[in-house]
Amino acid sequence: MVKFHFSRKQLCIPYALFLILFVIIPMLLILFYAFTETVDGMIRFSFANFVNFFTSTAKLSTLLMSFTVAIISTAICLLIAYPLAYILARSKFKRKNVLLMLFILPMWINFVLRITALRELLDLIGLLGTQNYLNTIIGMVYDFLPFMILPLYTTLEKLDNSYLEAAADLGGNKFTVFTKVTFPLSMPGVISGITMVFMPSMTNYVVSDTLSNFNITILGKLIDQYFTTYDNWHMGSMISIILLVIIFITMLVTGGFKDGKQEARGANLW
Amino acid sequence: MAELRKDEKIIQLVNVTKAFDETVAVENVSFYVRKGEFITFLGPSGCGKTTTLRMIAGFDIPTSGKILLNGQDITNLPPNKRPVNTVFQRYALFPHLNIYDNIAFGLKLKKVPVTYMNDKGEKYVKMQKLTRREIDEKVKNALAVVDLEGFEKRAVSTLSGGQQQRVAIARAIVNEPEILLLDEPLGALDLKMRKEMQIELKEMHRKLGITFIYVTHDQEEALTMSDTIVVMKDGCIQQIGTPTAIYNEPANAFVADFIGDSNIFNGTIVGKLTVRFCNRNFKCVDDFEKNEKVDVVVRPEDIKMTDEDSGMLVGRVTSVVFKGVHYEITAMVGRSEVVIQSTQSRNVGDVIGLVIEPDDIHIMKKELTVNKYDGYITKKNTVVFGDGEFECDVTKLYPGSHLDEEGYLVTADGEKLDLTDMDVSVEVGLQDIELSDNADEGGARGHIVQLIYKGDHYQYIVRTEENEEDYVLDSPDLWNENDYVSVKIRPENIRLALKQEKQNG
Numbered sequence: 001m002v003k004f005h006f007s008r009k010q011l012c013i014p015y016a017l018f019l020i021l022f023v024i025i026p027m028l029l030i031l032f033y034a035f036t037e038t039v040d041g042m043i044r045f046s047f048a049n050f051v052n053f054f055t056s057t058a059k060l061s062t063l064l065m066s067f068t069v070a071i072i073s074t075a076i077c078l079l080i081a082y083p084l085a086y087i088l089a090r091s092k093f094k095r096k097n098v099l100l101m102l103f104i105l106p107m108w109i110n111f112v113l114r115i116t117a118l119r120e121l122l123d124l125i126g127l128l129g130t131q132n133y134l135n136t137i138i139g140m141v142y143d144f145l146p147f148m149i150l151p152l153y154t155t156l157e158k159l160d161n162s163y164l165e166a167a168a169d170l171g172g173n174k175f176t177v178f179t180k181v182t183f184p185l186s187m188p189g190v191i192s193g194i195t196m197v198f199m200p201s202m203t204n205y206v207v208s209d210t211l212s213n214f215n216i217t218i219l220g221k222l223i224d225q226y227f228t229t230y231d232n233w234h235m236g237s238m239i240s241i242i243l244l245v246i247i248f249i250t251m252l253v254t255g256g257f258k259d260g261k262q263e264a265r266g267a268n269l270w
Numbered sequence: 271m272a273e274l275r276k277d278e279k280i281i282q283l284v285n286v287t288k289a290f291d292e293t294v295a296v297e298n299v300s301f302y303v304r305k306g307e308f309i310t311f312l313g314p315s316g317c318g319k320t321t322t323l324r325m326i327a328g329f330d331i332p333t334s335g336k337i338l339l340n341g342q343d344i345t346n347l348p349p350n351k352r353p354v355n356t357v358f359q360r361y362a363l364f365p366h367l368n369i370y371d372n373i374a375f376g377l378k379l380k381k382v383p384v385t386y387m388n389d390k391g392e393k394y395v396k397m398q399k400l401t402r403r404e405i406d407e408k409v410k411n412a413l414a415v416v417d418l419e420g421f422e423k424r425a426v427s428t429l430s431g432g433q434q435q436r437v438a439i440a441r442a443i444v445n446e447p448e449i450l451l452l453d454e455p456l457g458a459l460d461l462k463m464r465k466e467m468q469i470e471l472k473e474m475h476r477k478l479g480i481t482f483i484y485v486t487h488d489q490e491e492a493l494t495m496s497d498t499i500v501v502m503k504d505g506c507i508q509q510i511g512t513p514t515a516i517y518n519e520p521a522n523a524f525v526a527d528f529i530g531d532s533n534i535f536n537g538t539i540v541g542k543l544t545v546r547f548c549n550r551n552f553k554c555v556d557d558f559e560k561n562e563k564v565d566v567v568v569r570p571e572d573i574k575m576t577d578e579d580s581g582m583l584v585g586r587v588t589s590v591v592f593k594g595v596h597y598e599i600t601a602m603v604g605r606s607e608v609v610i611q612s613t614q615s616r617n618v619g620d621v622i623g624l625v626i627e628p629d630d631i632h633i634m635k636k637e638l639t640v641n642k643y644d645g646y647i648t649k650k651n652t653v654v655f656g657d658g659e660f661e662c663d664v665t666k667l668y669p670g671s672h673l674d675e676e677g678y679l680v681t682a683d684g685e686k687l688d689l690t691d692m693d694v695s696v697e698v699g700l701q702d703i704e705l706s707d708n709a710d711e712g713g714a715r716g717h718i719v720q721l722i723y724k725g726d727h728y729q730y731i732v733r734t735e736e737n738e739e740d741y742v743l744d745s746p747d748l749w750n751e752n753d754y755v756s757v758k759i760r761p762e763n764i765r766l767a768l769k770q771e772k773q774n775g
Binding site for chain 1: 327329354358359362365445
């Protein structure tokens with residue numbers, strides 16, 4: 001009888017297959033399409049898409065639009081989520097998990113349904129069709145706020161109270177304790193919150209389409225158009241690559257890529 | 271600066287109570303700390319010592335009472351406004367700052383008055399932050415005090431526990447506080463390190479000359495380091511005194527037991543400077559009221575061993591353990607266990623005489639709430655104690671057990687036990703004893719030696735003839751002194767506990 005010996009390594013096979021099929025091969029395909037063009041039915045190597053992107057005002061303004069939408073949405077999310085997470089995490093209220101649940105609950109409702117409902121609401125108060133940009137921001141914030149609250153809450157909740165006591169003991173008032181200890185120590189949460197909100201707000205065009213009546217175009221929308229409407233896979237792939245690089249740079253800047261310890265990350269911005 | 275007087279009270283707690291929700295952590299505590307003193311709060315966990323420290327630091331605000339610093343009320347002052355710094359139990363070094371920035375944390379926030387001269391030659395004072403140079407200097411000095419020169423740029427996580435401990439101390443002392451609070455600072459260190467740090471802390475205290483308030487549950491640490499020890503239990507102060515006083519003259523049985531090893535006996539004062547315990551009268555040096563119930567504490571090293579004939583007590587050795595410097599010998603004297611420390615050894619089974627000098631007998635007043643006896647179970651499943659024999663419920667010794675028809679106890683697991691001669695400790699409440707003039711009715715007989723009127727009832731002491739055992743009881747009925755009575759206790763009111771498990775298949 002043949003005996004099957006399963007080593008631990010073999011357990012990786014399903015995931016490795018998945019990785020190759022759905023991540024590595026598509027990535028290579030995107031790279032391939034991004035740096036090629038089709039001329040007379042022939043595919044050839046080219047930087048044309050790259051040059052095209054950075055010389056087209058329309059595309060650059062879309063990039064700028066995505067950027068501003070993402071930055072403003074992320075900033076608003078942070079401004080709303082931080083005080084909330086702070087109060088929730090530091091309160092002595094025994095059932096704070098229930099409160100937290102209330103803020104997380106919208107995530108359980110279908111995304112399209114939520115956005116459609118928001119559209120109706122904006123219509124009701126007269127913003128729809130008049131304030132496209134504002135509506136898009138409102139939609140992004142509404143949609144991604146829980147992703148900001150959760151990591152912030154988790155970090156602040158785990159924050160050892162003795163650090164805050166030590167800071168007060170050494171002469172810090174409430175404000176300096178916050179700026180010099182609480183906030184720096186919550187940086188890992190801030191960074192993962194930013195990452196969780198910034199990236200999808202650059203690409204989630206369902207929100208911008210629905211709430212701006214297709215008036216606001218963000219990068220995600222552009223990629224979609226090139227693949228489906230214009231049937232130009234080369235340009236679509238190039239924009240995807242550019243988006244990838246932008247996200248990569250954002251992560252480098254926020255320090256999310258550094259695999260040092262929490263404290264090192266926290267110290268980076270200070 | 272004014273001359274510091276050694277007897278100046280730097281901090282004073284007045285009737286301080288702290289309650290968290292329903293539980294009272296510190297109850298009506300009052301004491302003061304002299305300037306420059308090394309004072310230790312000592313007690314088991316949950317005794318309120320850390321809460322007291324936290325109230326001095328300002329992390330907790332007392333529910334009632336006052337805290338005075340140099341005579342000024344600081345009860346409600348936030349921690350950052352107090353000239354007090356804390357070394358935390360788990361150090362609480364800021365992980366996002368390096369060693370330099372950790373130590374400089376307080377200095378960077380500090381403002382000091384600086385005197386300037388304006389154009390007209392008038393002097394004026396401005397509060398201003400320390401300069402970079404001043405901070406550098408102070409950090410360097412603090413690091414030198416804790417022997418960590420050159421560690422400025424290191425990250426907290428790269429330091430060992432002992433080094434982090436030192437940084438925590440440096441971070442606190444660099445602010446030149448009037449009082450340094452230390453919350454079990456050595457708790458996380460290994461034994462050898464702890465011993466070294468004890469000496470260093472003591473040395474630091476001597477050099478810096480500031481007041482140290484130290485919290486620990488380690489009695490040896492407290493005895494080694496402190497000028498004054500405050501022993502706490504259940505939120506109340508048990509005793510305040512020098513290490514010597516606390517060790518030699520413990521205020522009560524708790525302190526005696528907590529500080530060092532002790533033999534604690536139930537005793538009764540039977541005459542002028544005479545105390546009775548272990549069925550024998552001893553001369554003592556503490557003057558107490560006759561018939562008072564007392565705890566008698568004898569340190570194991572104060573009991574001397576002699577031969578059987580010349581001992582005041584006679585016991586049989588049940589165990590001998592070598593402890594390095596001395597032997598720890600346990601002997602049974604009657605039904606009480608006595609621990610002796612001696613440089614001489616004995617063999618298990620030896621019959622030895624024990625001598626206790628009057629000076630070594632420490633007597634403490636006992637708040638009597640219950641009668642305690644040593645007893646044993648008889649063949650008939652009754653219990654013998656206090657010169658009497660009483661009906662009792664032996665099945666309570668083993669939860670879920672019952673008696674079979676032959677009188678053996680069957681445990682919940684179905685094991686059959688013969689309880690005959692098993693040693694038990696017996697407790698009987700003061701209200702649970704009744705008196706009768708029918709001598710055969712009760713389990714023990716004796717004369718009423720004392721009665722005290724307590725407002726709505728009388729408290730009696732009945733003493734037996736044979737071994738002079740006492741029964742203390744509260745009763746609304748009136749009896750006369752010297753009445754010969756018998757003592758009745760209902761079986762359900764006799765609380766039994768096993769002294770040691772005896773297996774008898």
